[in-house]
């Protein structure tokens with residue numbers, strides 16, 4: 001029977017059927033961060049459990065690490081305690097890969113996994129972090145887990161999982177100029193809502209997806225969970241293989257042909273059945289920007305703030321009204337008139353080298369708006385930082401008035417010093433705009449790096465197409 005890519009990944013990792021649609025699944029790679037692992041390690045110690053497979057572990061501190069000079073140390077007590085705990089917990093695990101803070105390779109785990117070639121097609125990858133879906137761009141079955149599951153994987157290398165349903169989103173045509181994978185992700189969420197793919201794994205297919213770089217596919221899969229999906233997937237093709245070739249942890253030359261042979265089988269078979277399907281035309285996607293406090297509260301950059309009065313459903317209407325109050329907006333206001341206080345370019349959604357090149361192209365020789373209090377560019381990893389510096393992008397950013405920082409999650413969720421203050425309005429390339437997400441009372445507008453770049457220059461939310 002023809003199988004979907006998800007079915008293949010599921011079957012190849014199934015150890016034992018537990019129930020009709022529940023099974024014990026083997027986990028190949030376990031990514032670990034400083035926020036969701038301390039309790040799991042404490043649980044292991046309390047029960048005298050041993051780590052099952054040290055070599056499956058890749059650990060780094062990313063969420064609350066400072067992005068300024070590491071010499072200054074970590075000022076926040078909780079952040080320091082979590083970073084120290086990760087150091088302690090990893091000390092005895094000599095078989096694990098650990099990129100501590102501060103070190104050359106440290107960065108957002110969803111950025112360093114792929115760039116080191118740790119993320120490979122056909123693997124099951126988990127992390128105590130919801131945006132683990134990013135790795136699905138490589139045909140890996142990758143998803144976020146809770147702290148108790150982190151302990152379970154540490155101890156057993158398995159998880160008892162309920163099988164998700166298959167959801168195909170196929171995108172035909174090609175994305176117009178000034179429209180990026182971030183816009184496509186927001187377009188999907190706008191269309192199906194933040195619960196639209198609940199209980200499903202989304203496989204992105206179609207010529208517009210095939211035309212995306214690996215970086216762009218990662219952006220798309222990263223945000224699949226914001227549409228409610230368990231994870232996102234893209235089948236292996238030449239672009240995948242090209243990206244993986246010669247990465248530090250990729251198979252050696254001798255093993256490469258065999259790896260390629262297996263990896264290319266990681267595609268959905270002709271005629272395989274999906275529980276749900278959605279067909280989109282890339283040509284209809286426009287630059288999008290969120291106005292509210294959920295990624296589905298999103299409009300075209302040329303639109304106005306929506307009017308809740310036009311919504312029939314009272315619960316939805318109340319949600320819109322609350323979001324408008326929190327965001328300090330009035331229905332009918334033009335998105336492009338919104339004045340920004342800060343700009344944040346970074347996060348596991350959009351902090352890879354390709355994102356930074358796009359930003360550099362747009363801001364080269366220009367200056368950010370006078371009134372901006374801060375414009376941060378935070379590379380996703382040490383390797384992205386070094387590559388950007390090699391290409392001279394850091395100079396372009398600094399000359400334009402941006403702050404060029406060290407890698408980490410930073411203002412994506414404000415667990416370090418990089419935060420919004422109450423009432424501050426921010427253009428952000430991250431994936432979540434919940435109340436308080438970037439700092440208590442902060443107001444986040446999600447958009448592509450290109451849009452964030454030109455919005456920084458203008459000091460207002462701005463349509464990148466005017467700059468092309």
Ligand SMILES: CC(C)[C@H](C(=O)O)[C@@H](O)C(=O)O
Nearest residue numbers: 035036128129130131144413
């Ligand atoms: C802190 C962490 C558990 C969280 C997640 O799971 O995604 C964070 O990364 C986020 O983006 O909200």
Ligand code: SF4
Nearest residue numbers: 131347348409412413
């Ligand atoms: S960059 Fe943001 S979304 Fe990604 S893992 Fe860090 S906090 Fe979560």
